[in-house]
Amino acid sequence: EAGVTQFPSHSVIEKGQTVTLRCDPISGHDNLYWYRRVMGKEIKFLLHFVKESKQDESGMPNNRFLAERTGGTYSTLKVQPAELEDSGVYFCASSLPPGQGTGELFFGEGSRLTVL
Amino acid sequence: GQSLEQPSEVTAVEGAIVQINCTYQTSGFYGLSWYQQHDGGAPTFLSYNALDGLEETGRFSSFLSRSDSYGYLLLQELQMKDSASYFCAVLSGAGSYQLTFGKGTKLSVIP
Numbered sequence: 001e002a003g004v005t006q007f008p009s010h011s012v013i014e015k016g017q018t019v020t021l022r023c024d025p026i027s028g029h030d031n032l033y034w035y036r037r038v039m040g041k042e043i044k045f046l047l048h049f050v051k052e053s054k055q056d057e058s059g060m061p062n063n064r065f066l067a068e069r070t071g072g073t074y075s076t077l078k079v080q081p082a083e084l085e086d087s088g089v090y091f092c093a094s095s096l097p098p099g100q101g102t103g104e105l106f107f108g109e110g111s112r113l114t115v116l
Numbered sequence: 117g118q119s120l121e122q123p124s125e126v127t128a129v130e131g132a133i134v135q136i137n138c139t140y141q142t143s144g145f146y147g148l149s150w151y152q153q154h155d156g157g158a159p160t161f162l163s164y165n166a167l168d169g170l171e172e173t174g175r176f177s178s179f180l181s182r183s184d185s186y187g188y189l190l191l192q193e194l195q196m197k198d199s200a201s202y203f204c205a206v207l208s209g210a211g212s213y214q215l216t217f218g219k220g221t222k223l224s225v226i227p
Contacts, residue, residue, distance in 0.1 A: 031213065
């Protein structure tokens with residue numbers, strides 16, 4: 001069974017440009033999360049989808065970040081325009097609902113974003 | 117809001133036992149998870165405690181006390197490959213089923 005996959009693995013862009021990160025969750029996982037780790041700090045929550053609906057987007061830092069999950073399958077996270085402080089690793093994770101499993105989130109390998 | 121506290125760094129000798137503590141404050145608590153991350157790669161799931169007590173999985177064990185809002189990860193027979201960052205994370209239902217991570221504990225295993 002394929003795990004969570006993310007693309008690209010690494011993106012280098014200039015300040016002001018746009019980047020779109022993609023996440024393909026594990027098939028059948030309705031819950032999809034975006035997290036990011038900046039400068040080796042804690043892994044911080046960005047938002048949570050249940051199928052195609054945004055369940056919680058309280059962690060989104062500002063309106064330069066836009067996440068979508070059309071059709072409830074893969075998700076994209078767009079940063080436009082990118083700023084220097086957006087550099088970090090963006091992780092996607094998927095899971096079954098808490099009552100159906102062990103509470104485990106399955107993480108992708110992350111998309112490293114470097115803004116110059 | 118939610119907050120978690122865990123030590124930032126721990127060093128231990130190969131073959132020894134190490135305990136990483138985690139205290140948390142949250143509402144709508146479901147359970148406490150532990151994740152391992154090597155060199156900034158994908159965090160990987162180690163354990164999940166929803167009820168009080170000790171859960172053992174091989175060399176790793178995890179403990180939870182809901183009344184004390186406290187848990188720990190116990191690593192036995194440490195190996196060099198256990199050098200990594202370890203994150204405790206609270207699964208809570210405040211608003212949505214959200215996993216909130218602590219800042220991580222960097223474990224260094226030395227010969």
